[in-house]
Amino acid sequence: MTILRAAPVALLLALLAFAVLGPITNMLIWSVAETWYFPAKLPQSYGFSFWERVFRPQGNAMVSLWNSVVIALFTVLASMVVAVPAGLALGRGRLPWRSFFLLLFLLPQAFPSIAVHMNIARIFYGLGLNGTYVGVVLVHTIQGLVFSVWIATAAFAAVNRELEEAAANMGASPFTVFRTVTLPLALPGLMASAIFVFLISLDEFTGTFFVGVPDITTLPLLLFTASMEGNYQIASITALILLIPSVGFMLFIERFLKSDVLAKIGS
Amino acid sequence: MLTRKTSLILTAPAMALLGLLFLLPLGYSLVWAFRDEELGGWGLQNFIKAFGLYSRDILFTLIIVTLSTVIIGVLSIAISGYLTLGENRVAQAALRWMYRWPLFIPFVVAAQLMRTFLAKNGMMNNIIVSTGLMDQMHAVSYLDWRGIIITFVWKQTPFVALLLAGAMSSLDRSTIEAARNLGAHRFRILLEILVPQAATTLMVGLILSYVVMMSVLSVPLMINAQSPTMITVDMAWRINAYSDYGVANALGFISYAMTAVIAWIYLRQGVREGRRPA
Numbered sequence A: 001m002t003i004l005r006a007a008p009v010a011l012l013l014a015l016l017a018f019a020v021l022g023p024i025t026n027m028l029i030w031s032v033a034e035t036w037y038f039p040a041k042l043p044q045s046y047g048f049s050f051w052e053r054v055f056r057p058q059g060n061a062m063v064s065l066w067n068s069v070v071i072a073l074f075t076v077l078a079s080m081v082v083a084v085p086a087g088l089a090l091g092r093g094r095l096p097w098r099s100f101f102l103l104l105f106l107l108p109q110a111f112p113s114i115a116v117h118m119n120i121a122r123i124f125y126g127l128g129l130n131g132t133y134v135g136v137v138l139v140h141t142i143q144g145l146v147f148s149v150w151i152a153t154a155a156f157a158a159v160n161r162e163l164e165e166a167a168a169n170m171g172a173s174p175f176t177v178f179r180t181v182t183l184p185l186a187l188p189g190l191m192a193s194a195i196f197v198f199l200i201s202l203d204e205f206t207g208t209f210f211v212g213v214p215d216i217t218t219l220p221l222l223l224f225t226a227s228m229e230g231n232y233q234i235a236s237i238t239a240l241i242l243l244i245p246s247v248g249f250m251l252f253i254e255r256f257l258k259s260d261v262l263a264k265i266g267s
Numbered sequence B: 001m002l003t004r005k006t007s008l009i010l011t012a013p014a015m016a017l018l019g020l021l022f023l024l025p026l027g028y029s030l031v032w033a034f035r036d037e038e039l040g041g042w043g044l045q046n047f048i049k050a051f052g053l054y055s056r057d058i059l060f061t062l063i064i065v066t067l068s069t070v071i072i073g074v075l076s077i078a079i080s081g082y083l084t085l086g087e088n089r090v091a092q093a094a095l096r097w098m099y100r101w102p103l104f105i106p107f108v109v110a111a112q113l114m115r116t117f118l119a120k121n122g123m124m125n126n127i128i129v130s131t132g133l134m135d136q137m138h139a140v141s142y143l144d145w146r147g148i149i150i151t152f153v154w155k156q157t158p159f160v161a162l163l164l165a166g167a168m169s170s171l172d173r174s175t176i177e178a179a180r181n182l183g184a185h186r187f188r189i190l191l192e193i194l195v196p197q198a199a200t201t202l203m204v205g206l207i208l209s210y211v212v213m214m215s216v217l218s219v220p221l222m223i224n225a226q227s228p229t230m231i232t233v234d235m236a237w238r239i240n241a242y243s244d245y246g247v248a249n250a251l252g253f254i255s256y257a258m259t260a261v262i263a264w265i266y267l268r269q270g271v272r273e274g275r276r277p278a
Helices: A002-031 A049-055 A060-092 A098-110 A113-127 A133-157 A161-169 A174-203 A206-211 A219-228 A232-256 B004-032 B045-085 B089-099 B107-117 B123-130 B145-169 B173-181 B186-197 B199-215 B218-223 B231-242 B245-275
Strands: A033-035
Touching: A002 A033, A002 A232, A002 B089, A002 B107, A002 B123, A002 B145, A049 A060, A049 A232, A060 A098, A060 A133, A060 A174, A060 A219, A060 A232, A060 B004, A098 A133, A098 B004, A098 B199, A113 A133, A113 A206, A113 B004, A113 B199, A113 B231, A113 B245, A133 A174, A133 A206, A133 B004, A161 A174, A174 A232, A174 B107, A206 A219, A206 B231, A219 A232, A219 B107, A219 B218, A232 B107, B004 B245, B045 B089, B045 B145, B045 B186, B045 B199, B045 B231, B045 B245, B089 B145, B107 B123, B107 B145, B107 B218, B145 B186, B145 B199, B145 B218, B173 B186, B186 B199, B199 B245, B218 B231, B231 B245
Parallel strands: none
Antiparallel strands: none
16 A cells, blocks of 8 residues: 555656756766767767866966856855845844835846846947956946845844944944944844855856857857857867756755745745 | 835845846837938837748747646646655655756757757667657657747746645645545646645746746757748847847837737636635
């Protein structure tokens, strides 16, 4: 009886495993396939020569990887510079129409972003920002803005006010209270928002597609070009490089985003 | 701690960024859609041209995105329902571990995975052929509209299911237990107790997914860029090949409109339900 009941569940789980893990497995095989021609079901030979091509110091891929990391780091920096003060004000300050401001930052999520991106590219073209690091960093920052502002707001809102009052009562100046109490307590949440923004920037495609051309290639654009040229090994290895931080973040997200902060997001 | 003035000053840089890099280009996209750049002047020329050239793609986009949203909704109800009501702990743990994998995988990576997985000689067909359910002769490539839907569903279901499972697990267990004690089947509990109570979360997740799918460029470019294709591909093509911002912005305007219709239906639903006596 139990076997009869368990069988359909097991079958459905097997189907799900096939659907979720099958495409990932297929990519892993492609990334180590030396030669794989029609109609063979598995590669004729395996090897790492494409890895060597990807990681060759002067190769396209290393330049793209470097571009991606530099752009992502500067995007995190730019996001934090605007999101930490905004999060402090929205989380702890006395702001008129607070929920209106919060909703305003959600707005970019409510419109299909591609139409906005192509007009940013047109504006940037006039300013000479197309194909520059600054231009790409700005586009990535606006993509991540809702996450950085909302998570920073939640992180500051979750800080226990009594601790701040205790420090103030003992004679600490407002800035000392912020530096020694508020900021350290909000730091895990701010880290989570930084990691989120880093990933968004690393994975961003459409904005870079319009603004980065022709000079700036990031990993997603390299992956796209390699795939369209039919170079599935390079595309799969690039996909794998992008996959590792994404899946890692998924597995550890609960450690970065504590439930007390999560409960305050958007409230 | 912070005065109103300080709060406003602290928010100012973020607001300025939002204004310059989102509201301004958004405004331009709405204005330029009605601008005839060849002859000068204003009018609907861009829309007439956009509908003349791409009416099939507009319909195709609407069908793909709507169908994907419906499938994502059904699958995430099934997944979160089993996570909340399932009785087999092992199966629940396996499901919980597995369903979230695509959550943060970027669209461009998902598209590449599917490009190899769904091809005529891809792993999916190979495995189905190996199990004896189909012979090699009947293997077809899924890299067309079906491939786009499969990729969207694969990528977005974990997101909606994660939100929905969170909402369902925070519901009051006592009504579920009461229904169970009265002998209600699990499907009935799911559809008549859990889903209605978590409906707002489900709708928010689905609308966010709808907007995202409406603006993804990499998936249709990599899975199926031949006609008919999605209007995101057409927008990129108008700009890269012709520098035709007029028609591209008209298509962008149409994509806003398709999103607005969905949001309007949702809001109207909310108002109607709000009016009903509790």
